[in-house]
Amino acid sequence: MPAEQSRLTWLIGGAQGSGVDSAANIFARACAFGGLQVYAQREYYSNIMGKHSYYQVAVADRALGAPRDQADLLVSFDAETVFLHARQVCASGGLIYDPKLAETPLERAAAMEERARTSLAHYLVDEQGLDETLGSMIQAAQARGVHCFPIPYRELLQKLADETGTALSSLKRVINLLAVAASCALLQYPLEPLLRALAAVFAGKAKVIKLNSRACELTYQYVADSFAGEKLARHLEPVETDQLRIYLTGTEAVALGKIAAGCSLQAYYPISPATDESSYLDAHALVPLKSPPGEPAKQAALIVLQTEDEIAAITAATGAALAGARAATSTSGPGFCLMTEALGWAGINEVPLVISLYQRGGPSTGLPTRTEQGDLRFVLHAGHGEFPRLVLASGDLSECFHDAIRVFNWAERYQTPVIHLLDKALSSAGQTLPPFELEGVRLDRGLRAYEASEGEYRRFAWSESGISPRTVLGQAGGMFWNTGDEHDETGHITEDPLVRDQMMEKRARKLQTAAQEIPEAEKFNLFGDPDAETMIVSWGSPKGAILEALEVLKAEGHSLSFLQVRLLWPLPARALEALLRRAKRRIAVENNYSGQLAGLIREQTGIKIEQLIVKYNGRPILSDELSEALKALLATKPGDSSSQKVVLTHGI
Amino acid sequence: MAYKLSDFKTEVHVDWCPGCGDYGILSSIQMALAGLNVPPQRTAIFSGIGCSGKTTHYVKAYGVHTLHGRVLPYATGAKLANPNLLVIAVGGDGDGLGIGAGHFIGAGRRNLDITYVLFNNGVYGLTKGQASPTLKLGMQTKGLSQPNPNEGVNPLMLALAAGYTFMARGYAFNVPELVKLIRQGVEHHGSSFIEVLQPCPTYNNLNTRDWYGGLDRPDPETGRAQPRVYSLADTGYDPLLTPEMSEEQTHELLGRYVARTSEWGERIPVGVFLINRTTSTYEERISRRIPFYTQQTPAERVIADEAGRPTVDLSPLLAELRVS
Ligand code: SF4
Numbered sequence: 001m002p003a004e005q006s007r008l009t010w011l012i013g014g015a016q017g018s019g020v021d022s023a024a025n026i027f028a029r030a031c032a033f034g035g036l037q038v039y040a041q042r043e044y045y046s047n048i049m050g051k052h053s054y055y056q057v058a059v060a061d062r063a064l065g066a067p068r069d070q071a072d073l074l075v076s077f078d079a080e081t082v083f084l085h086a087r088q089v090c091a092s093g094g095l096i097y098d099p100k101l102a103e104t105p106l107e108r109a110a111a112m113e114e115r116a117r118t119s120l121a122h123y124l125v126d127e128q129g130l131d132e133t134l135g136s137m138i139q140a141a142q143a144r145g146v147h148c149f150p151i152p153y154r155e156l157l158q159k160l161a162d163e164t165g166t167a168l169s170s171l172k173r174v175i176n177l178l179a180v181a182a183s184c185a186l187l188q189y190p191l192e193p194l195l196r197a198l199a200a201v202f203a204g205k206a207k208v209i210k211l212n213s214r215a216c217e218l219t220y221q222y223v224a225d226s227f228a229g230e231k232l233a234r235h236l237e238p239v240e241t242d243q244l245r246i247y248l249t250g251t252e253a254v255a256l257g258k259i260a261a262g263c264s265l266q267a268y269y270p271i272s273p274a275t276d277e278s279s280y281l282d283a284h285a286l287v288p289l290k291s292p293p294g295e296p297a298k299q300a301a302l303i304v305l306q307t308e309d310e311i312a313a314i315t316a317a318t319g320a321a322l323a324g325a326r327a328a329t330s331t332s333g334p335g336f337c338l339m340t341e342a343l344g345w346a347g348i349n350e351v352p353l354v355i356s357l358y359q360r361g362g363p364s365t366g367l368p369t370r371t372e373q374g375d376l377r378f379v380l381h382a383g384h385g386e387f388p389r390l391v392l393a394s395g396d397l398s399e400c401f402h403d404a405i406r407v408f409n410w411a412e413r414y415q416t417p418v419i420h421l422l423d424k425a426l427s428s429a430g431q432t433l434p435p436f437e438l439e440g441v442r443l444d445r446g447l448r449a450y451e452a453s454e455g456e457y458r459r460f461a462w463s464e465s466g467i468s469p470r471t472v473l474g475q476a477g478g479m480f481w482n483t484g485d486e487h488d489e490t491g492h493i494t495e496d497p498l499v500r501d502q503m504m505e506k507r508a509r510k511l512q513t514a515a516q517e518i519p520e521a522e523k524f525n526l527f528g529d530p531d532a533e534t535m536i537v538s539w540g541s542p543k544g545a546i547l548e549a550l551e552v553l554k555a556e557g558h559s560l561s562f563l564q565v566r567l568l569w570p571l572p573a574r575a576l577e578a579l580l581r582r583a584k585r586r587i588a589v590e591n592n593y594s595g596q597l598a599g600l601i602r603e604q605t606g607i608k609i610e611q612l613i614v615k616y617n618g619r620p621i622l623s624d625e626l627s628e629a630l631k632a633l634l635a636t637k638p639g640d641s642s643s644q645k646v647v648l649t650h651g652i
Numbered sequence: 653m654a655y656k657l658s659d660f661k662t663e664v665h666v667d668w669c670p671g672c673g674d675y676g677i678l679s680s681i682q683m684a685l686a687g688l689n690v691p692p693q694r695t696a697i698f699s700g701i702g703c704s705g706k707t708t709h710y711v712k713a714y715g716v717h718t719l720h721g722r723v724l725p726y727a728t729g730a731k732l733a734n735p736n737l738l739v740i741a742v743g744g745d746g747d748g749l750g751i752g753a754g755h756f757i758g759a760g761r762r763n764l765d766i767t768y769v770l771f772n773n774g775v776y777g778l779t780k781g782q783a784s785p786t787l788k789l790g791m792q793t794k795g796l797s798q799p800n801p802n803e804g805v806n807p808l809m810l811a812l813a814a815g816y817t818f819m820a821r822g823y824a825f826n827v828p829e830l831v832k833l834i835r836q837g838v839e840h841h842g843s844s845f846i847e848v849l850q851p852c853p854t855y856n857n858l859n860t861r862d863w864y865g866g867l868d869r870p871d872p873e874t875g876r877a878q879p880r881v882y883s884l885a886d887t888g889y890d891p892l893l894t895p896e897m898s899e900e901q902t903h904e905l906l907g908r909y910v911a912r913t914s915e916w917g918e919r920i921p922v923g924v925f926l927i928n929r930t931t932s933t934y935e936e937r938i939s940r941r942i943p944f945y946t947q948q949t950p951a952e953r954v955i956a957d958e959a960g961r962p963t964v965d966l967s968p969l970l971a972e973l974r975v976s
Contacts, residue, residue: 032975200975246973256969260962262955265733267725285942290965300964301942301950303732308758312725315718319698319729322716323737323951327729345719435970442960454693472951473696473714473730474737481709483717484701492664492709493717 006060008234010183011071011088013054013081014176015111016047022201023176024055029197030184031059032247032432034238039064040430041620046272046368051111052080061239065396065544066623069650072234075183077153077175079104079134080112083120084652086137091145092233096182099150102135147232151182156222160215174215181216185223187236191216246435250426251277253397254356257404258328259287259302260438265327267305267316272368273424274330274358278304310335314342321351324472326408328354333362333375340382343417347387349482350460350507352411352446359423361618370618371424373540373591376600379419380569388511390414391569393421395543397431405441406522412446414510415470421568425541425620446470452478458489462502466509515570523567526579532561534634535583537609539565539597541620542589548623549630558634565597573604580607585638587611591621610638612645619651655686664709673824673850674703677771678710680827681740684834685713690738698727700743700752702778704771707742721752724759724768731766734951735935738838745772746784749805759843760814764934767837767844770807773852774859781855794857808913808925811845817928818844821921823881824851825861829922836924842933884912884923891924
């Protein structure tokens with residue numbers, strides 16, 4: 001079966017605060033409990049109540065790694081969702097809606113952006129010759145072959161209320177579940193995994209589980225009675241699997257990596273989209289430790305400190321690292337802007353410090369809850385003066401986990417700040433994965449002077465590698481001084497020109513050491529056909545969409561390779577250059593305006609990547625829009641100046 | 653083992669101006685530490701930026717000279733990671749109450765067991781005499797081209813509002829008293845704030861040593877100087893706030909606190925203004941959730957076995973996420 005058909009995209013929308021997230025969460029888990037694999041992407045406004053949010057859940061019998069534009073089934077219980085997303089549903093797809101809303105005019109969809117409203121009015125009136133109501137959206141969809149299913153939520157709720165003796169007003173939050181249940185029933189998916197998902201999500205709340213389970217049963221019955229004749233072309237079937245799987249988000253993957261790495265202090269200031277990571281850590285402040293069978297379970301402390309601002313977050317983490325803890329902070333662009341002076345302090349004082357940076361649309365407040373890869377150039381140069389830093393970008397949830405461990409090892413080995421570059425798309429992506437394994441994981445604490453002796457120990461003693469054995473605050477015999485001023489080997493202030501040279505060179509050497517020691521496999525990945533004429537170059541979260549596009553293009557006879565750069569600093573320039581030179585046509589794919597990696601590669605290797613596919617509307621790169629763009633580019637000549645920069649614009 | 657003053661002195665050349673109040677504060681810190689019976693290597697001193705920032709280099713203890721305004725969060729992180737360290741933060745008034753004011757409040761709210769010594773000289777010394785946040789309205793120190801257009805902030809009032817649980821004020825040239833205050837501050841469980849009146853002979857030509865000493869206002873009868881600085885303790889002031897006290901008693905104490913900390917000009921009180929025993933420390937709050945926190949500190953945690961394998965057991969966390 002071609003990849004296309006084994007995959008289903010399910011999309012649910014609704015006002016923020018109305019339970020869209022929990023509905024999607026239940027659906028994703030229901031699929032997972034049926035042995036299917038899931039990739040979910042959440043889009044939401046910087047708002048708590050009322051604005052439109054939606055969740056796209058891709059389901060297949062194999063691992064998935066990217067969202068798509070086209071939906072097979074749209075699940076709605078409000079008007080906005082139908083207006084905004086009905087046109088995304090593919091012909092022969094399905095649409096679930098509340099028939100009570102059929103008369104709702106476009107102007108009543110209050111939370112909609114004005115531009116979207118105007119465009120919809122144009123679509124309905126000028127293009128379709130219909131009026132501006134939700135009913136017309138349905139009609140237009142039907143005309144395209146979309147199966148539309150009215151689900152009378154209110155009536156179903158009333159029935160549930162009567163049957164269970166619950167007040168109707170207290171059942172409002174069940175509506176989203178009815179929508180999920182209706183979609184599962186229409187997809188002919190068995191009820192059992194859905195009930196398991198409910199039991200898992202509402203674990204410990206027997207009453208809630210009972211009520212929701214009954215709601216699902218009623219909906220299944222309703223669908224069976226009402227739509228016996230009209231079946232969806234697509235259906236969803238559980239598959240048998242004995243594989244263990246977890247379902248988690250990007251922030252959870254990073255948090256788990258930090259826990260595995262032995263991080264014992266995280267300082268943070270609330271900011272979207274980074275906060276979920278710190279919340280997860282805070283909820284797991286008592287870290288389980290391995291203990292021999294039969295002995296009582298041991299635990300360790302993980303302190304999560306919510307500070308007064310981001311400057312306090314990075315400086316508190318630095319203080320903790322000086323005391324010997326594996327310490328980190330987690331933030332997004334605006335917060336990282338505030339951290340830059342302290343980044344330099346950690347650099348000059350050779351402090352092992354981890355910064356998880358979830359990029360979002362910038363500049364300034366920008367698009368607080370939308371994605372972008374706009375901070376690459378910034379992290380490379382953040383802070384005044386010159387000091388070593390390592391920058392590692394993860395491309396998927398599994399990398400998020402393992403890289404979160406890796407950055408601590410590097411921070412301690414090279415005694416310098418390491419930036420783990422992530423973004424909103426990764427942070428809120430939900431994915432089914434095999435449980436993370438610690439089997440091959442090793443923690444490297446770097447050079448430590450455990451036996452330092454008073455009067456002899458010099459914290460910043462010169463060494464060929466640039467790395468000097470480190471002591472920690474409180475350690476007998478290892479006394480040191482730190483200062484943001486230039487310092488001598490003991491850490492006291494100096495303005496001596498020779499010592500300055502030596503210290504600058506010592507710090508710079510650490511980066512050369514890192515570049516030599518870090519294995520190639522951790523610096524970049526090469527996918528696809530290594531001898532292909534066309535090479536895609538990218539970094540970070542577009543990885544999933546690129547890999548899917550590669551498959552689609554391969555099925556159509558195009559052979560491509562994909563170079564995923566992971567270590568962005570120090571950039572493995574020579575190795576990249578050799579690979580890039582092998583390709584005849586090079587295309588950079590980036591979720592930013594200017595193609596920042598392409599620019600960096602040109603600066604470091606001299607190679608110009610002629611073609612750019614970029615996206616900067618705050619939405620992740622979708623695999624279907626990417627394959628279309630790639631196909632169009634492949635049809636042009638590499639030197640054709642009209643195709644040098646393609647801007648992707650999909651997403652709502 | 654008893655420590656000597658010399659155990660807390662480094663060889664680093666002290667480069668403050670002659671006559672600077674910082675000398676008195678440095679000696680007081682060193683003497684206080686020598687009297688505390690805590691090994692130098694269990695002590696970490698953090699400083700901000702400015703003349704006072706150099707203090708850490710002159711004290712033989714772990715010394716962390718941080719960024720402008722950020723001394724408290726650096727100190728906070730270290731103390732949280734290793735609650736068994738003796739942590740002292742020092743910095744100037746511009747550092748702590750100007751650029752670092754947000755952290756001043758944050759630290760007070762936490763009530764972590766650290767001591768913060770504020771060198772208050774009314775000016776930005778190291779940048780050549782601009783007005784600091786504590787300089788009073790209308791004052792024109794010699795680096796200013798016009799009188800200060802801002803009202804000065806009252807550090808002790810701000811400390812009360814922020815939630816510090818030990819508040820004191822000392823005078824840089826009354827070393828024996830300052831030693832006692834610092835020692836008391838360190839011994840207090842919770843965040844201690846000690847404001848030190850520090851003459852800056854180079855840029856603050858108004859609040860000088862002579863001015864604090866009252867040389868400009870001799871007793872008409874004896875001709876002797878009448879110092880402006882006076883001891884709170886001598887007035888019978890009791891700074892203790894305990895859980896047993898009635899609301900009325902509490903209000904009486906807070907009223908006295910406000911009245912005394914507002915005094916300035918002719919009479920300037922020094923001593924301990926408040927010791928609040930009615931609230932828990934941050935360490936106690938953490939320990940309620942993590943009972944072994946102070947014994948198995950985050951800083952000293954063993955995270956891997958000899959082969960580098962993580963000691964963490966992820967399986968209970970992965971089980972929470974299981975979907976099969
Ligand atoms: S400028 Fe003022 S505060 Fe600074 S060292 Fe000189 S006298 Fe002391």
